[in-house]
Amino acid sequence: MPAQSPAGPVALWRTRSGRAAAFADRCPHRGMRLSHGFVRGETLACIYHGWSYAKAGNCQRIPAHPALTPPDTIRVATQHVEDGGGIIWISVGEPAAGPPRFEGLAPLRSMVVEAGIVALEAAAGTTAAGDLLDYTYDDRTVWLLLAPDGQARTLMHVLVDDDSNPDERIAASRAAEALRRAAEDIARAGIAR
Amino acid sequence: MKLYDYVLSPSCYKVRLMAALIGVTLDIRPVDFHPGREHRGPELMALNPAGSIPILEDGDLVLTESSAMLVYLAAKTAPQWLGNDTVGRAARVQQWLSFSHRLTASLGAARLHEMLLRPGNIADLREQGIAALRELEAGLVEQHIRGQRFLASDRPTIADIACFPYVALAPDGGVSLDPSPAIRLWSRAVRSLEGFIEMPGIHRLHELTPAPVLEVGEA
Amino acid sequence: MTRNTMIDGWYPVGLASQLDAHGRVTALMGEPIAVRRGEDGNAKVTGGNGRDLPACIRYGHVWSSLGDPQKPLFAIPEADQPGRRLVDVGVVRVRCSPLRAVENFLDIAHFPFVHTDILGAEPHTEVQNYKVEIREDEDEVWATQVKFYQPQAAKSAEGGITTEYMYRVPAPTCSVLYKTCPPRPAEWDVITLFVQPLAEDLCDVWPWMALFDDETPMADLIHFQQTIFVQDRSILENQIPTLLPLDPGMEIPTRADLTSVAYRRWLKRHGYTYGAQLVAQ
The missing domain is CATH 3.40.30.10 (Glutaredoxin)
Incomplete structure (x- = not known):
């Protein structure tokens, strides 16, 4: 699937055996976005010509030349991936430490908000601590893990108490929708002013 | 027929x-x-x-x-495939069937404008399309929480078939599906169904076919 | 800024069959133009400032130029053979470089993945060696002896056959494909891709065909070719960078890509760079 990182767009994928990987979202052959590709076994293949790449980024197979062993120089840039607590983290370069853990919280869904973090904070009435914003509605709290995508857009991962039942999770999802609407209204009003 | x-x-x-x-x-x-x-x-x-x-x-x-x-x-x-085994489910199927016309009027019109040069206000069509996609995304998230992979049930119904094409082809009209992870999962579930056929703009899931076995001399 | 040497070329700007007095407003390399039928019945094309532009009707389409064409439109002698059916496939707009659209048309290695079970299928993915040349006399790029296994090569093909292709690039945004003709093995079907450059990153693509096929209904022939082209469209709109890189380093060609390599070299040699980028970044 496509994702954003500070180093540019990435293709995020999981091998058949379950390991997550992140590639620069561009096949070095003809520039096609690799996030449109397909996973076979432990490789990600480009949808255009089927060139396939292992988790380490090296090209494994060029279908137009089945007998050829691709030279080691054909490779895509990779990023370091950590898969923890239901959240996939990417680091640009070698990370100094592992990703944060959110004890007692479970990821619910990811959303794109057409507003910056300031507008989200204003809509929630709280301030983000680190990347985490808490939003309380009807005496319940939902946590929002925020990743800015430029100034005017934010990727928002919604987390809930991990003992929430399905009704509570649905309510949390709807609360996150309401928060997004409010933040986008604030952002629009800010632009209009 | x-x-x-x-x-x-x-x-x-x-x-x-x-x-x-x-x-x-x-x-x-x-x-x-x-x-x-x-x-x-x-x-x-x-x-x-x-x-x-x-x-x-x-x-x-x-x-x-x-x-x-x-x-x-x-x-x-x-x-x-009618999904009418309970009253609630039958209503949900009808809800999505009616909703699918909004997809046609927004994402469908945006696609005709961008691809086949038909008239229309592209900015408005895209905005309406994005609003419809957000509604669908939210609906699918809630279904997922209920443990159901499809729009009205844990098995596909006519509601899924009514909504799938215009959604899968949204990028043809310049509307990205990147912000909609639940829609992407659902789209994969539909494309994985036994007997699924594609149309131009909707690629086959090549991951469903095994990697071809290479034999020297075969072309 | 160097002069755009593509300005003097001929480009398709509409279907001849749809030419009327009311006309259509379109664009050529960023300039708005109007295309209509004049009182004398000929095509009349006017540029953004109201000036008359060169115009002719050929191969089902109206052609025009923003500059001063030094040559008549390229010839496709086979298209004039009696007995061929001429198929107006119609326009498809693509948000991509006009040159990327042509390059994709010249490529066969993508058939098994993008045109699965029609023009190609795994495991028949190998591209055999073929011949590529820039013909100096005609000043055209040619690829010949291109062979590929195809499950359904044409609407008239039943079952898989190894199809032979010849590709020809007579103008920077036009390509002519000659292809094995199932009903008449001695002849070639003619399938063209005429690309109208609207901007460096936007084009209207007008596929056209001249086939020996008296059986298949016209709508079937149109649907077949539209299917193929629209399957390519989602690829073309997702290549990075949008402009075609003419300098090596940005992309990795293999033996299967020799037509593309020759096409890029020919574009660069002539300064046909509208829709191209020259320096790898």
Whole structure:
């Protein structure tokens, strides 16, 4: 699937055996976005010509030349991936430490908000601590893990108490929708002013 | 059963896809919609004064609305696709069938504008399309929380087939599906169904076929 | 800024069969133009400032130029053979470089993945060696002896066959494909891709065909070719960078890509760079 990182767009994928990987979202052959590709076994293949790449980024197979062993120089840039607590983290370069853990919280869904973090904070009435914003509605709290995508857009991962039942999770999802609407209204009003 | 069909029309594809999934063979009559505008010619206007395709003919019955065609195909051959085993589920199916017309009017019109140069206010169409996609995304998230992979149930119904084509083709009109992870998962679930067929703009899931075995000398 | 040497070329700007007095407003390399039928019945094309532009009707389309064409439109002698059916496939707009659209048309290695079970299928993915040349006399790029296994090569083909292709690039945004003709093995079907450059990153693509096929209904022929082209469209709109890189380093060609390599070299040699980028970044 496509994702954003500070180093540019990435293709995020999981091998058949379950390991997550992140590639620069561009096949070095003809520039096609690799996030449109397909996973076979432990490789990600480009949808255009089927060139396939292992988790380490090296090209494994060029279908137009089945007998050829691709030279080691054909490779895509990779990023370091950590898969923890239901959240996939990417680091640009070698990370100094592992990703944060959110004890007692479970990821619910990811959303794109057409507003910056300031507008989200204003809509929630709280301030983000680190990347985490808490939003309380009807005496319940939902946590929002925020990743800015430029100034005017934010990727928002919604987390809930991990003992929430399905009704509570649905309510949390709807609360996150309401928060997004409010933040986008604030952002629009800010632009209009 | 005869389907007046245009290969690039997502509404015609709904009917072809439904038929393929339940094993019904359609007699396809290709219509030169673009560039020939045959759907506005005398033969087809006599059959459907609305001047739209698809048109499904079965004996005396002539249907001109794709949702009605899905209901007809399912009721006749595969009633489990109607999703009407409970009152709530039947209502949910109807809700998404009606909703699917908003997808046609927004994402569908944006696609015709961007691809086949049909008139329209592209900014407005995209905004309406994004609003509809957000509604669908939220609906699918809630279904996922309930442990169900499809729009009205844990198995596919005509509601999924009614919504899938215009959603999967949203990028043709310049509307990205990148912000919609639940839609992407659902799209994969639909494309993984036994008997699934693609249309231009919707690629096959090559991961479903095993990597070909290489034999030296084979071409 | 160097002069755009593509300005003097001929480009398709509409279907001849749809030419009327009312006309259509479109664009050529960023300049708005109007295309209509004049009182004398000929095509009349006017530029953004109201000036008359060169115009001719050929191969089902109206052609025009923003500059001063030094040559008549390229010839496709086979298209004039009696007995061929001429198929107006119609326009498809693509948000991509006009040159990327042509390059994709010249490529066969993508058939099994993008045109699955029609023009190609795994495991038949190998591209055999073929011949590529820039013909100096005609000043055209040619690829010949291109062979590929195809499950359904044409609407008239039943079952899989190894199809032979010849590709020809007579103008920077036009390509002509000659292809095995199932009903008449001694002849070639002619399938063209005429690309109208609207902007460096936007084009209207007008596929056109001249086939020996008296059986298949016209709508079937149109649907077949539209299917193929629209399958390519989602690829073309997702290549990075949008402009075609003419300098090596940005992309990795293999033996299967020799037509593309020759096409890029020919574009660069002539300064046909509208829709191209020259320096790898």
